[in-house]
Amino acid sequence: MKTKIILWSVASILIIGLAAGAFWWLRRPQIITFSDDAKLTLLSVEYSKRHAPPTAKASATPAARAPARGRSFTTTNDTLVAWVREEYDPQQYHYFQFFIYDQAGTACVQTSGANYGGNRSNQIVAVRLDAFPRRQGKFVVRVQEQGNGGQEMSDQKFVIHSPAGGPFAKWVPDALPATKEDDDVSVTLTKLIAGADTPYQRNQDNPDDAANKGVQAVFHVERNGKPVSNWQPVSVETTDATSNHVSGGISQNNWQDNNDTVIYQYGLWPDEPAWKIKLEFSQQSDFADNELWTVQNIPLQPGRQRDFNTNPRNPQTNAVVAETDLNGIHLKVFPAKQFTDVSPNNYQQGGLTIQADPSPPAGMRMTLVRLTDDQANDVENSGYGTSRNNNLTIYRYSLRNISGLTNLNLTIALHKSRFVEFIAKPEKAAVAAAQ
Numbered sequence: 001m002k003t004k005i006i007l008w009s010v011a012s013i014l015i016i017g018l019a020a021g022a023f024w025w026l027r028r029p030q031i032i033t034f035s036d037d038a039k040l041t042l043l044s045v046e047y048s049k050r051h052a053p054p055t056a057k058a059s060a061t062p063a064a065r066a067p068a069r070g071r072s073f074t075t076t077n078d079t080l081v082a083w084v085r086e087e088y089d090p091q092q093y094h095y096f097q098f099f100i101y102d103q104a105g106t107a108c109v110q111t112s113g114a115n116y117g118g119n120r121s122n123q124i125v126a127v128r129l130d131a132f133p134r135r136q137g138k139f140v141v142r143v144q145e146q147g148n149g150g151q152e153m154s155d156q157k158f159v160i161h162s163p164a165g166g167p168f169a170k171w172v173p174d175a176l177p178a179t180k181e182d183d184d185v186s187v188t189l190t191k192l193i194a195g196a197d198t199p200y201q202r203n204q205d206n207p208d209d210a211a212n213k214g215v216q217a218v219f220h221v222e223r224n225g226k227p228v229s230n231w232q233p234v235s236v237e238t239t240d241a242t243s244n245h246v247s248g249g250i251s252q253n254n255w256q257d258n259n260d261t262v263i264y265q266y267g268l269w270p271d272e273p274a275w276k277i278k279l280e281f282s283q284q285s286d287f288a289d290n291e292l293w294t295v296q297n298i299p300l301q302p303g304r305q306r307d308f309n310t311n312p313r314n315p316q317t318n319a320v321v322a323e324t325d326l327n328g329i330h331l332k333v334f335p336a337k338q339f340t341d342v343s344p345n346n347y348q349q350g351g352l353t354i355q356a357d358p359s360p361p362a363g364m365r366m367t368l369v370r371l372t373d374d375q376a377n378d379v380e381n382s383g384y385g386t387s388r389n390n391n392l393t394i395y396r397y398s399l400r401n402i403s404g405l406t407n408l409n410l411t412i413a414l415h416k417s418r419f420v421e422f423i424a425k426p427e428k429a430a431v432a433a434a435q
Helices: 002-027 305-310 427-435
Strands: 030-033 039-051 073-087 094-101 109-118 122-129 137-147 150-153 158-161 178-182 185-197 212-224 230-238 247-256 259-264 275-283 291-301 322-326 327-332 338-339 350-357 364-373 382-387 390-397 408-415 420-423
Touching: 002 408, 039 158, 039 322, 073 094, 073 109, 073 364, 109 247, 122 212, 178 382, 185 259, 185 275, 185 291, 185 420, 212 230, 212 247, 230 259, 247 390, 291 305, 291 322, 291 327, 291 350, 305 350, 350 364, 350 408, 364 382, 364 390
Parallel strands: 291 338
Antiparallel strands: 030 039, 039 073, 073 122, 094 109, 094 137, 109 122, 137 150, 137 158, 178 185, 185 212, 212 259, 230 247, 230 275, 247 259, 275 420, 291 408, 322 327, 327 350, 338 350, 350 390, 364 408, 382 390
């Protein structure tokens, strides 16, 4: 009898131990590590309107410990947020991008994290997931590390269970070709393909990875009933019936026979019955006279790149060269700068600043039409970004090959975009290629 009791006791302990081990295994932290020993730990996942960093033990190294709690934030609707601890060598630059895949890896979207606690090398970030495969029970997240040693896509993955409950509506797509209009511009969508090749390879080890794929769309554009090629899509927003939302950047335009073939990242998951795509089309040339402003003899003065880069919101260190009102916006141009603290072959050898007050409303864009020297030769330039300061917008442009120049001449356009929206079912690239 005693022997049976002892055996049952031992068996019970083993069962309890196995159950505890299984529970720990299921609840163990999910960790992604990189070749440089950088480590990301999935701390928690929440689906709500209020979001706060979780209470979690920091790294075992006292010098690397981060506070358990930091700032919180709220969202208008229930939003999925993954809280992740990022740990890496503080002497090295690191930046992490998160890619959300469906289980089959047919498509993904990209997002990044915002720091809500800790120091730079041991911080807790909130990864907001505005798009994920909501019709699936779970999905995966891969991470790309960008640092001093280049970029590396993780082989390991976070597996996250979808908290979004159905049922979901099923949108009915428009038959293609479909035409939409805004004011004097009409746009016809003739083709929409998911999983198309893109010019940029985010995962260089696997060209077929969904992170390397985008969306191909083909448009025919007319203005006042006549085909035009100087109106191009500059932004696209994609939504679906499950409340997913993602913004995409145009990476390629190719005009042929009055049709524009566009590649952009990212779309959503192609098994969805339909996507809603909202596109902003912007004019690229042949602007009306009332949209243009020309300024001559802008002085090119010595200055530091450091000041131009770190103080974009305070361009008024010199007198205004010229100012005017254009389409309800007051514009100011400041002296251009030739940087004294860069090498002659630097990609950014000078800078130009334009201020708009008030900030142009959504749907109004500024285009630098032409920039020349005092001999009417084109000056190489590129957009360097915009910043807002209260209700002002500062536009910055970088300049190249400006050695020996003293003055610049500028023509800009301030013009309105057109917006169109389609509900369409994307084809898959492999299916489209076989047709």
